[in-house]
Amino acid sequence: MKLVSFRKDGRSAYGIVEGEGIVDAHARFGGDHPTLRSLLDPNGLKVLAALAGASQDVALASVELLPVVPDPQNIFCIGVNYMSHLIETGRPKPDHPMVFLRVASSQLGHLQPMVRPDESEQLDFEGELAVVIGKGGRRIAKADALDHVAGYACYNDGSIRDWQKHTTQFAPGKNFDRTGAFGPWLVTSDEIGDPSTLNIWTRLNGEVMQQAPLSDLVFDIPTLIAYLSSFATLSPGDVIVTGTTGGVGAFRTPQLWMKPGDVVEIEVDRIGVLRNPIVQG
Template identity: 35%
Template sequence: MITVAFRKENGLALGVKTEKGILDVQAAVEQHPEWSGVPVSVSDLISGGEESKQALSRLADAVYHEDGFFHQENGLSFGPCVPEPSKIICVGLNYKKHADECNMAHPTSPILFSKFSNALAGHGEAVPLPPASEQVDYEAELAIVIGKQASRVTREEALSVVYGYCNANDVSARDLQFATSQWLLGKTCDKFCPIGPYLVSADEVGDPDNLRIRAFVNGEMRQNSSTSDMIFPCQEIISYISHHMTLYPGDVILTGTPEGVITGYPVEKRVWLKEGDEVTVEIEKLGRLTNTFVRY
């Protein structure tokens, strides 16, 4: 199942991607009270598991010929595809070639840091460049979305607690990030975590450790790799984190970025993101996430 979160007058609404367009779940349920048990929010869908997915699929089939419930994507204002995660956990230096381009040793255990909810943004949203930074960078990343409460899961069990996956851009203000030994300040500025446009359920993705991942700046390809280059694969990341903190449905884990980021360039060739730059993250089976950078 492929879903989105899009803006309506009363807040973010759940949409289902179909061949006809995006199904407005809330509108369909309001007109068909017999479907009142169907999830109408992203949070309800994720926490409801397979039962919620099946109910939503049946609704989409039942109303498919009612044109008024469907929207074209180019007419929607997207929100973050997972609007209310309790945690946004990120993994640093998790691609072999990225660590190499930064002249840093491959980590022996996952390097974790966090972003906060203020950093969330949707496909098409403008991302503000912080006034205090002159070194803003892009990072194309695969994001894992947790579907079940998980504590101390084994590697073998880990993928069974995943709801799905999405594109993410771990936007980073490098001068703020490296001003101290703690990366937080440069990682969680407002809208520094665009995710989406789609949340794709795990059954549609297959092996998350073998997906093509690319990033483009103003149409120029800057990153071109595969999640197979990750030092710690998805199941190891999930297991590791769950041994230190409980994961809950809707939690988002950013799994690291491949080579090709600006900070990996020689100093004399670094051209940081500027006003008007458009960055697109594209991961196989997950669509394209595009955001423009602005100064307010």
């Protein structure tokens, strides 16, 4: 299934993408399940699957797509997690994943404008695969980790580079409003299989900036889930943003920053394309 969160005529909702339309699951279940997050556990996904193939309620082109999970309890981001990015940064291979957090208010959806803030011109792209937890848990074994995944989406972990470097903590540069693009939809894990077989691309104004197989991850997805769940209880709807590959603007010569009028796209095999225009704000 392809699951989306969206806004139509001022009403926030969620549903299943069927062709060029959406089956409005919120209209059917919203009383008990106000957002998609509450239906991402295994039982909730079965409820949603029962609607697959139902008549479309609204045209996909007529809605505003929101971040796939608008209200995650946790957004865990992983830094320097592709070998190609590790090489361009000059960092040694880490012993443990580099983890930082995003806040939900920093996110935006497919086609919504990504904002270059007035505080800085150094808005950088970071194409990434997002993993959305379905079955929660603590101290999850690597062998069982993929069973805890509801699905996958594209993510652009937009970074304000100079603010990221204010201290050794990344948080300021990673949490400006409307800099973390998340979408266009979640593709459930049963349609993806082994995520290490996927490929990811970032394009800026149609030109490829980043490209890599997910097999190039320093810490693969089962390792990340096991590591994160060792110190935090994972909950349905939690998001793990798995890291970006080489080619970011900060390590180009000359450096390349996104500017108003640009269009950035993140594409992942079997998921789709996340597209966002850049505006000033």
